[in-house]
Amino acid sequence: MITVDWQRGKKIVANVREWKEKFHQVYEPIPSPDGEKIAAVVEVDKGQCSVCINNKTWEQTFERISFPSFSTSGSFICLVLQNYEWTLAEEGKTLEETFDYAWNLKCHPKNNSIAFNIKKGDLYGVCLNGKAWDNLFFDARETFISPNGKTSASYVRVKNPPLLDIFSFKEGVWTLAVNGEAWPMSFLSVYGCTFSEGDKVAATVRLGQQEFSVVTDGKIWGETFLNAWEGVFVDDSTFAVPAKTEKGWSLIVNGKPEWKTFTQLWHPQVGPDKRIAAVVCTEFGKWTVAVNGEPWKITFSQAVLPPFFSANGKHIAALVREKDKWTVAIDGKAWEKGFERIWSPQFNPEGNHVIAKVEIANEYYLAIDGRIRAEKYERMWEPIFSPDGKKILLRYVKEGHYIREVLTLEELL
Amino acid sequence: MEFVRKEVNDIGIDETLRRVDETKIKKAIDWVLQKEASARLKVFVETCMRCGMCTTSCHHYLSHDNDPTYAPAAKVKQTIWDMIRKKGKVSKEDVKKYARIAFTECNLCRRCVQFCPFGIDIAYLISLVRRICCLIGVVPQYIQDQALSHMQTTNMLWFRQDEWLDTVLWLEDELRAEIKDARIPLGKRDAEILYLAHGLEAKYMTGLLTGMAKIMNVARVDWTMPDMDGWDYTNKAFYAQDHETLGKVVKTHYEVAFKLNVKRIVMGECGHAFRTGVYEGVRYLGWKDSPIPYIHGVQFFYELIRSGKIKIRKKIEEPVTVQDPCNIVRYRGMGKMIRYIVKATCENFIDINPNFEYNYCCSAGGGMIDAGPPWKMARIEGGKTKAEQIKDTGAKLVIAPCHTCHKGIEDLNQYYKLGVHVKFLTDIIAETMEIPEEMRP
Ligand code: SF4
Ligand code: SF4
Numbered sequence: 001m002i003t004v005d006w007q008r009g010k011k012i013v014a015n016v017r018e019w020k021e022k023f024h025q026v027y028e029p030i031p032s033p034d035g036e037k038i039a040a041v042v043e044v045d046k047g048q049c050s051v052c053i054n055n056k057t058w059e060q061t062f063e064r065i066s067f068p069s070f071s072t073s074g075s076f077i078c079l080v081l082q083n084y085e086w087t088l089a090e091e092g093k094t095l096e097e098t099f100d101y102a103w104n105l106k107c108h109p110k111n112n113s114i115a116f117n118i119k120k121g122d123l124y125g126v127c128l129n130g131k132a133w134d135n136l137f138f139d140a141r142e143t144f145i146s147p148n149g150k151t152s153a154s155y156v157r158v159k160n161p162p163l164l165d166i167f168s169f170k171e172g173v174w175t176l177a178v179n180g181e182a183w184p185m186s187f188l189s190v191y192g193c194t195f196s197e198g199d200k201v202a203a204t205v206r207l208g209q210q211e212f213s214v215v216t217d218g219k220i221w222g223e224t225f226l227n228a229w230e231g232v233f234v235d236d237s238t239f240a241v242p243a244k245t246e247k248g249w250s251l252i253v254n255g256k257p258e259w260k261t262f263t264q265l266w267h268p269q270v271g272p273d274k275r276i277a278a279v280v281c282t283e284f285g286k287w288t289v290a291v292n293g294e295p296w297k298i299t300f301s302q303a304v305l306p307p308f309f310s311a312n313g314k315h316i317a318a319l320v321r322e323k324d325k326w327t328v329a330i331d332g333k334a335w336e337k338g339f340e341r342i343w344s345p346q347f348n349p350e351g352n353h354v355i356a357k358v359e360i361a362n363e364y365y366l367a368i369d370g371r372i373r374a375e376k377y378e379r380m381w382e383p384i385f386s387p388d389g390k391k392i393l394l395r396y397v398k399e400g401h402y403i404r405e406v407l408t409l410e411e412l413l
Numbered sequence: 414m415e416f417v418r419k420e421v422n423d424i425g426i427d428e429t430l431r432r433v434d435e436t437k438i439k440k441a442i443d444w445v446l447q448k449e450a451s452a453r454l455k456v457f458v459e460t461c462m463r464c465g466m467c468t469t470s471c472h473h474y475l476s477h478d479n480d481p482t483y484a485p486a487a488k489v490k491q492t493i494w495d496m497i498r499k500k501g502k503v504s505k506e507d508v509k510k511y512a513r514i515a516f517t518e519c520n521l522c523r524r525c526v527q528f529c530p531f532g533i534d535i536a537y538l539i540s541l542v543r544r545i546c547c548l549i550g551v552v553p554q555y556i557q558d559q560a561l562s563h564m565q566t567t568n569m570l571w572f573r574q575d576e577w578l579d580t581v582l583w584l585e586d587e588l589r590a591e592i593k594d595a596r597i598p599l600g601k602r603d604a605e606i607l608y609l610a611h612g613l614e615a616k617y618m619t620g621l622l623t624g625m626a627k628i629m630n631v632a633r634v635d636w637t638m639p640d641m642d643g644w645d646y647t648n649k650a651f652y653a654q655d656h657e658t659l660g661k662v663v664k665t666h667y668e669v670a671f672k673l674n675v676k677r678i679v680m681g682e683c684g685h686a687f688r689t690g691v692y693e694g695v696r697y698l699g700w701k702d703s704p705i706p707y708i709h710g711v712q713f714f715y716e717l718i719r720s721g722k723i724k725i726r727k728k729i730e731e732p733v734t735v736q737d738p739c740n741i742v743r744y745r746g747m748g749k750m751i752r753y754i755v756k757a758t759c760e761n762f763i764d765i766n767p768n769f770e771y772n773y774c775c776s777a778g779g780g781m782i783d784a785g786p787p788w789k790m791a792r793i794e795g796g797k798t799k800a801e802q803i804k805d806t807g808a809k810l811v812i813a814p815c816h817t818c819h820k821g822i823e824d825l826n827q828y829y830k831l832g833v834h835v836k837f838l839t840d841i842i843a844e845t846m847e848i849p850e851e852m853r854p
Contacts, residue, residue: 024594025594025596028598028601028602043594064582066578066599066640067600067640101575101578101579103574103575103578103640104574104641117574117575119573119575124573124575139573141565141566141573141574141642155565163558163571164554164555164558166424166425166554166557166558166561167424167428169558169561170550170557170561174565188561188564188565189564189565190565191565206564206657209547209548209550209655209657210548210657212657226657227657227660246448263699264698264699266664281698281699281700284696284699284701285699285700285701287699287700301701302700302702302704302705303667303671303700303704303705305671321704321705340676341603341674341676343603343674
């Protein structure tokens with residue numbers, strides 16, 4: 001893992017405005033999580049792409065570069081095309097194996113495993129840490145990596161009936177493949193693939209028009225529901241899924257409804273103390289967060305995004321939208337001020353402060369607990385709390401310069 | 414009133430009926446009428462006076478030489494009333510008739526609603542019939558195929574993810590021959606606008622997507638398209654009244670927008686997708702309105718031209734008329750915006766009569782064109798009124814800002830020999846706009 005310099009102070013990393021003169025074309029810049037690097041896909045010449053990081057450009061060029069990002073370990077990764085073959089490039093070095101197509105590049109935020117979807121000939125699968133699945137399928141959509149970093153999964157199509165053969169398609173052609181092994185049964189659709197901490201895997205499946213269920217490690221629940229969304233592991237042996245019964249939407253835990261019913265319920269999240277928070281619609285047009293089945297008193301008319309917990313599990317927040325403005329609601333209370341946009345708000349470890357990047361009139365600011373810091377930026381990325389919560393890392397562009405700056409929480413309060 | 418029709422075979426209806434039993438049929442009827450239908454059903458059924466004021470409002474009735482079995486109230490009488498009267502104990506032959514009426518003789522266009530003194534929403538009642546058919550599994554084969562695709566892929570045509578990504582890359586290459594360093598950004602976070610395309614634009618009608626990309630580049634819009642599922646705005650599950658899939662598709666569109674943190678979603682020229690994206694799908698999920706702005710191509714072009722972001726170089730000279738798509742004009746009042754754009758880009762505009770909310774449906778809408786080849790003549794015959802309406806204008810070019818209207822009118826043109834050609838606003842703007850010197854290759 002990377003060690004971040006949490007010394008208070010400002011560092012000008014690169015003049016990114018100059019890149020526009022240096023290269024034929026510059027794509028959207030991407031800062032590293034520690035803020036020390038700024039990278040962008042660039043066209044060094046027409047149709048010749050490369051990557052520029054802190055003013056240094058990779059030697060190799062490619063016809064195309066897609067899905068660029070920094071990995072968890074801080075390396076720059078992307079998928080590259082050369083001579084009709086796609087592969088992974090990490091810090092300028094490509095994998096030996098190439099593919100007819102490669103996409104959906106993912107890096108696990110904890111274990112740094114890297115995976116992406118691949119196409120070989122007419123068949124599809126996943127390549128995890130440089131090794132492609134042995135079994136490939138008629139289609140593969142999405143890439144998932146397990147917490148131990150050794151397992152990958154994808155939704156795959158296991159049957160290939162002729163076009164318009166609706167009766168065969170109605171029997172179900174989709175399932176989940178884990179490390180290239182497909183589950184034994186197939187479905188009308190499969191979604192919401194998720195792993196437990198102990199590497200169990202589950203997904204929501206559709207069996208019929210109004211028949212939805214859950215499969216964990218290849219075993220289907222006995223219960224079916226009128227509809228269901230993506231679920232979540234509470235622990236290795238407990239799975240919770242929002243599903244629709246004749247009474248309405250409820251949170252179903254291991255097959256049994258545990259919550260009272262709502263007009264809508266989705267995106268359940270599990271806190272460190274195993275409390276469950278989810279987005280609910282208490283009545284048509286009224287949205288809020290429910291914690292262990294109890295909705296907050298306050299509701300929002302336009303949207304509530306998936307809730308998230310503070311690291312100590314004590315506090316819960318969500319992005320909410322009211323009167324065409326986004327704001328943050330924490331434990332049932334919303335910030336007074338609304339913004340055009342807000343980017344992934346973040347708790348400090350104690351959970352008593354929330355920071356976020358916000359937008360007002362096409363300019364970007366740091367917001368803390370609903371207040372705006374005067375300084376504005378032409379471009380800015382999500383601020384990050386230090387592990388002890390005392391510092392905040394800002395990454396932004398000012399007058400063409402990409403800058404990393406560390407502030408103390410104290411000076412912001 | 415005799416229901417006389419030529420026999421049409423559709424395995425989605427006929428073969429399914431062979432495979433189901435009457436218990437399943439009764440269960441579906443009871444479920445929808447008792448559990449899903451709103452209080453409106455009862456009010457509508459009890460209020461209809463059979464006064465006949467809606468009769469001549471329907472293009473199917475007019476196009477079939479005033480055959481009373483095509484009158485709006487008659488379609489309800491022959492379907493939902495029949496089920497209520499028989500207490501759900503209906504035969505397979507009955508269901509076959511219901512399906513035929515609901516899927517191939519009503520476009521859910523809501524023209525008739527405007528003529529009913531009680532505001533009875535025939536389209537709503539017919540959509541209940543479709544929902545019942547859907548729960549039985551009786552859906553025209555071609556619509557069913559698309560709904561099955563939406564269930565997993567979100568798109569209408571079983572497109573794989575790499576096919577989508579690859580298509581956009583080569584379209585970008587092609588566009589660069591016209592616009593210097595043009596880009597079609599994919600999965601760009603924080604863009605102002607998330608643009609969604611029609612499924613067909615990724616395969617058979619790529620020129621239209623390139624046209625939109627050209628407009629975006631020239632207007633210097635900060636935009637992106639999804640690099641994940643959810644790029645296709647169509648929602649054919651709506652035609653089947655497969656609510657479960659319909660909701661999932663709309664949810665995916667908004668979640669892609671939240672993930673990329675855009676300000677607005679803009680879609681192209683399509684009627685049903687706008688109806689599902691801002692109304693049917695949104696409300697099914699529990700939202701009163703779209704959670705973030707969801708803009709139709711017409712609204713977007715209106716904005717670009719009004720604000721001067723797009724300037725017109727040379728107007729089209731031949732005589733032009735328009736099609737007012739039901740889902741964006743009757744439902745959402747975009748008729749004036751359409752005319753503003755047309756007048757800004759065309760010299761010689763002849764309005765159609767009747768127009769705006771009283772315009773006739775193209776007879777392809779509401780899933781009739783999606784029901785595929787078996788039902789082509791049903792919509793062509795039902796579209797006679799539309800064909801005559803177009804002919805009367807004397808225009809040579811019909812602008813149809815909706816995929817369904819566009820294809821529907823092309824087919825009417827061929828069959829009734831109207832001698833016109835049909836274009837989207839995207840085509841017209843991409844063709845007539847000024848491309849600044851510095852953008853030329
Ligand atoms: S096609 Fe339109 S006018 Fe005719 S019955 Fe259906 S909704 Fe009414
Ligand atoms: S106009 Fe209204 S009341 Fe009269 S027949 Fe038609 S639906 Fe019934």
